[in-house]
Amino acid sequence: MISLTPIDWLQLLLHFGMLSLLGVGGAITTLPEMHRYLVDRQQWLLDGQFNVSVALAQASPGPNILFVALMGWHVGLNAGGGWLAPLGALLTLAGIMVPSSLLMYATGQWLHRHRQMRLIRAFKQGLAPTVIGLLIATGTIMATAGAATPGQWPVWLIAAVATLLVWRTRLHILWLLGAGAICGAFFLA
Amino acid sequence: MGTESSSNQARPQCASVAEVHATAETVAPRSVRELFLAFSWLALQGFGGVLAVAQRELVEKKRWLTREEFTQEWAVAQIMPGPNVINMAIVLGARHFGWRGALASVAGMLTVPMLIVCSLVSLYGQIDHHPAVAGALRGMAAVSAGLITATGIKLIAGLRGNVLGPLACLLLGGLCFVAMAWMRLPLAWVLLALGAAGMALAWRRLEP
Numbered sequence: 001m002i003s004l005t006p007i008d009w010l011q012l013l014l015h016f017g018m019l020s021l022l023g024v025g026g027a028i029t030t031l032p033e034m035h036r037y038l039v040d041r042q043q044w045l046l047d048g049q050f051n052v053s054v055a056l057a058q059a060s061p062g063p064n065i066l067f068v069a070l071m072g073w074h075v076g077l078n079a080g081g082g083w084l085a086p087l088g089a090l091l092t093l094a095g096i097m098v099p100s101s102l103l104m105y106a107t108g109q110w111l112h113r114h115r116q117m118r119l120i121r122a123f124k125q126g127l128a129p130t131v132i133g134l135l136i137a138t139g140t141i142m143a144t145a146g147a148a149t150p151g152q153w154p155v156w157l158i159a160a161v162a163t164l165l166v167w168r169t170r171l172h173i174l175w176l177l178g179a180g181a182i183c184g185a186f187f188l189a
Numbered sequence: 190m191g192t193e194s195s196s197n198q199a200r201p202q203c204a205s206v207a208e209v210h211a212t213a214e215t216v217a218p219r220s221v222r223e224l225f226l227a228f229s230w231l232a233l234q235g236f237g238g239v240l241a242v243a244q245r246e247l248v249e250k251k252r253w254l255t256r257e258e259f260t261q262e263w264a265v266a267q268i269m270p271g272p273n274v275i276n277m278a279i280v281l282g283a284r285h286f287g288w289r290g291a292l293a294s295v296a297g298m299l300t301v302p303m304l305i306v307c308s309l310v311s312l313y314g315q316i317d318h319h320p321a322v323a324g325a326l327r328g329m330a331a332v333s334a335g336l337i338t339a340t341g342i343k344l345i346a347g348l349r350g351n352v353l354g355p356l357a358c359l360l361l362g363g364l365c366f367v368a369m370a371w372m373r374l375p376l377a378w379v380l381l382a383l384g385a386a387g388m389a390l391a392w393r394r395l396e397p
Contacts, residue, residue, distance in 0.1 A: 020270060020271065021270050022270060023270050023271060023272075024268065024269070024270050024376075024377055024380075027271070027272055052310070052313065053310075055326075056306065056309055056310055056313060057306055058236075058330065059236065059309075059326045059329065059330070060236070060302065060305055060306045060309050061232060061233045061234065061235055061236055061302050061305060062232045062233070062235060062239070062298070062299070062301075062302020062303070062305065062306065063232060063235070063239050063272050063274050063275060063298060063299070063302065064272070065272040065275065066299075066302055066303060066306045069303055069306065069307070070306060070307075070310055073307060073310055074310075085307075086307065089303070089307060093299070093303070097271070097275065097295070097299075099270075100269070100270045100271025100272075100275075100276070101271060101275065101276075101279055101291075101295060103269065103270065103271070104266070104269050104271055104275075104276045104279045104280065105279050105283055105288065105291050107265075107269060108265070108276075108279060108280040108283055108284070109283055111265065112280075112283075112284055118392065118395050118397055119392070121352075121391070121395055122388050122389075122391040122392035122395055123264075123265075123388050123391075124261035124262075124264055124265065125261065125351050125352050125353065125387075125391045125395075126353065126384065126386075126387030126388035126389070126390060126391035126392070127261075127264035127265075127267075127268065127380075127384045127387055127388065128257075128260045128261055128264055128347070128348060128351055128353075128358075128387075129348060129351070129353065129357070129358040129359075129360075129361040129362040129365070129387060130264075130361050130362065130365045130379075130380065130383040130384055130387055131260060131263055131264045131267055131365075132260065132341050132344050132345060132348070132362050132365075133341075133361065133362035133363060133364070133365030133366040133369070133383075134267070134341075134365050134366075134369060134376075134379075134380075135240070135337055135338070135340055135341030135344065136337075136338055136341035136342065136362075136366055136370075137365065137366045137368075137369035137370035138337050138341075138369070139334050139335065139336070139337035139338030139339075139340075139341060140334075140338060140366075140370045141369070141370055142330065142333070142334035142337065143331060143334035143335065143338070154331075155327065155330075155331045156331075158328060158331035158332060158335070159331045159332070159334040159335040159338070160335065161335065162331065162332040162333075162334070162335025162336060162339070163335040163336075163338045163339045163342070164335075164339075165335075165339075166241065166335060166336050166339035166340070166343075167339040167342050167343060170249075173234050173241065173242055173245065173336065174234055176332050176335075176336070177234075177236050177329050177332050177333070179332070180328040180329045180331055180332030180333075181325040181326075181328050181329050182325070182328070183328045184324040184325045184326065184327045184328015184329060184331070185321040185322075185324045185325040185328065186321075186324070187324070187328075188323075188324035188325075188327040188328055189320040189321045189323065189324030189325075
C-alpha cells in the first residue's frame with residue numbers, strides 16, 4: 001500500500017503528458033521509460049502489475065494504448081483502491097492522449113489545407129512503401145515473438161492461416177479471432 | 190476553422206450533400222454520430238491492435254478512404270507522436286467535422302474499450318491461473334499478427350499510382366522489413382532514414 005498526495009497525482013498526469021510527445025511510432029516505444037518512472041523511481045507499481053497491464057490491454061478489444069490506463073488503474077489500487085483506481089486510469093490516459101492529439105489535430109488540418117504543396121505530396125508518397133514494410137514486419141515480429149520457445153509452430157501456423165484468410169477472403173475478423181481463441185485454448189494451453 | 194472547412198471541403202450534414210462531395214471511389218461520413226459509432230465498432234473488433242480492422246472498416250466497408258489515401262494518412266499518423274490509430278481517427282474526424290469530428294472519433298475509439306479493459310483487469314485475478322485462458326489469448330494474438338501482415342499485403346495495391354515507381358517502392362518496403370523484422374533496428378531510425386530517402390526521391394519526381 002502506498003499513499004499519493006494531490007501533487008503526486010498531478011505529477012503522474014504531467015509525466016504521461018511529457019511521454020505523450022515523445023512516443024513517436026506509438027506509446028509502446030516509451031515503455032522502458034514508464035517502467036523506470038513508475039516501478040523503479042516512484043515505486044507506485046509492482047513489476048507484475050506493470051506486465052499484466054501491457055498483456056491485458058493487448059488481449060482486450062481496442063487500441064493498445066489502453067495499457068497506460070491500466071497502469072494508472074493499478075497505481076490507484078495500490079493507493080487505496082475504490083474510486084482511486086478509475087481516477088488513476090483517467091489521469092494516465094488523459095496525460096498520454098491530450099498533448100499528442102492536439103498536436104496531431106493542428107498538424108493534420110495544416111497538412112490538409114496545404115495538401116497540394118510539393119513537399120507534402122512528396123512526404124506522403126515517399127513514406128508509403130516504408131510504412132507498408134513496417135506493417136508486414138510488425139505482423140511477423142508478433143507471430144515469431146516467442147520463436148525460441150518449444151511448441152511455437154502452432155502460433156506460426158495460426159498466424160499464417162489468418163494472414164491468408166484476411167488477404168484472400170472477406171471473412172469477418174471476429175470469426176477469425178474466435179477460431180484463434182478456440183485453437184489456442186486446445187493447442188497452446 | 191469550422192466555417193473555413195465548410196467552404197472548401199466536403200462537410201456534409203446529410204446524405205445528399207455527401208454524395209455531391211464524395212469522389213467516385215469514396216463517400217463521406219454523414220454525421221458526428223456516425224463517426225462515433227463507426228470508431229466504437231472498429232475498436233471493439235480490434236484485439237491486439239486496431240490497424241487491420243481500421244483498414245477493413247474505413248476502406249473496404251465504409252469507403253471513407255481509398256487504399257492509397259489510407260496508406261498516406263497512415264504514414265502521417267505513424268510519424269507523429271501518439272498512438273497511430275488514434276492519430277488516424279483524429280485526422281479523419283477533423284477533415285469532415287472539425288474538432289467535433291476529431292473528438293467523436295477518439296471518444297468512439299476509447300470509451301467502450303476502456304470500460305471493458307477496466308472490467309477485465311478486475312476479473313483477471315480470478316482467471317489467470319487457467320491454462321486454457323492463457324492459450325486462448327495466445328491464439329488470438331497469433332490471429333492478430335496474421336491480420337496485421339495481411340493488411341500490409343493488401344495495402345501494396347494502393348502503391349500503384351505512387352510517383353516512386355514499383356522498383357523504388359519494393360526496395361524501400363523490403364529494406365524496412367529487413368531492418369525491423371530481421372535486424373531489429375529502432376523504429377525511429379528506420380523511419381527517419383528510409384522515410385527521408387523516399388521523400389527525397391518523391392520530391393525529385395514530382396513536378397513543381
